Amino acid sequence: MKTRSHQQDEQHLTEQLGATGLRLTPQRQQVYDVLLLRRDHPTAEEVFIRAKKAMPEISHATVYNCLDALVKSGLARQVNVERGATRFCPNMTEHGHFHCSGCGTIYDVDLPHALPCVVVPRGFKPLRHEVTIHGFCADCAKKK
Amino acid sequence: MKTRSHQQDEQHLTEQLGATGLRLTPQRQQVYDVLLLRRDHPTAEEVFIRAKKAMPEISHATVYNCLDALVKSGLARQVNVERGATRFCPNMTEHGHFHCSGCGTIYDVDLPHALPCVVVPRGFKPLRHEVTIHGFCADCAKKK
DNA sequence: GTTTTTATTTAGAATTATTCTAAATCTTGA
DNA sequence: TCAAGATTTAGAATAATTCTAAATAAAAAC
Incomplete structure (x- = not known):
């Protein structure tokens, strides 16, 4: 360290x-x-x-x-996707979310072979996971 | 489909x-x-x-x-880690979060070679990502 | 088939989380 | 020094979530 x-x-x-x-x-x-x-x-x-x-x-x-x-400025992370209201999604197939920092929209994205080997501490029981990518969607990326 | x-x-x-x-x-x-x-x-x-x-x-x-x-019951997903207040983390190294559904504690976990190939739609600009595992920590898993 | 028990829903209050506002203060640079 | 812009403050406003107590509905027990 x-x-x-x-x-x-x-x-x-x-x-x-x-x-x-x-x-x-x-x-x-x-x-x-x-x-x-x-x-x-x-x-x-x-x-x-x-x-x-x-x-x-x-x-x-x-x-x-x-x-x-x-x-x-990249000195800390926000553990939730965004502040304010929580969002919901009925798609239970393996997929991730893309959160556009420009317009706030959340898109479903494919996760081909993600998370092959996440190591959790001894005794922990993982049940499901959630992957979120942050960035800009095509429209917002263009506008900048 | x-x-x-x-x-x-x-x-x-x-x-x-x-x-x-x-x-x-x-x-x-x-x-x-x-x-x-x-x-x-x-x-x-x-x-x-x-x-x-x-x-x-x-x-x-x-x-x-x-x-x-x-x-x-697994019919929908909550896109945020949890409802209510947003949490913060100053650890900017590659790591994920383990959220215990029992006690609500959030632990940092290693992500050895995660996210090798996430495909985002054309024109999208990914900047960073966030991986959260949900389940029970050792203590809470024992209590059940 | 009633009665009892338990789960669920309702309206609305209460609480919690976040954002906004306007005035004051501080920085930076002309 | 002065002007412009950024930041902070207290507190109000708004938004998100949870709680409460009464009413309803469903399931289980008799």
């Missing part, structure tokens, strides 16, 4: 955010620290509560903004 | 629900019909609106209940 000095860390953050046209701010730093400190996939609300301890004036909206910024 | 007669359809529904200890009701039938009719990954709210046209007295809570029933 490669570790980074605090300074390298900060530079990494600045670069990644910068590449997306965003700034490194104390709040974004703080939210990122929260994610790194306990890697337990917290919700935005949990992040808010933890960040508040070190930075009591931080607001709800800022945490959402910071999480967005981190996700957009 | 295999098609089913209405009767076969109903029997299939009854069986799948029954195996999970649930009944086939007109509302569940209706919600399932909505999902089959337009396979556009609707939200629960959209399902509610569409179901209401054929069954005006159907309620919000029932649609959620029906969707849960369909998902639990």
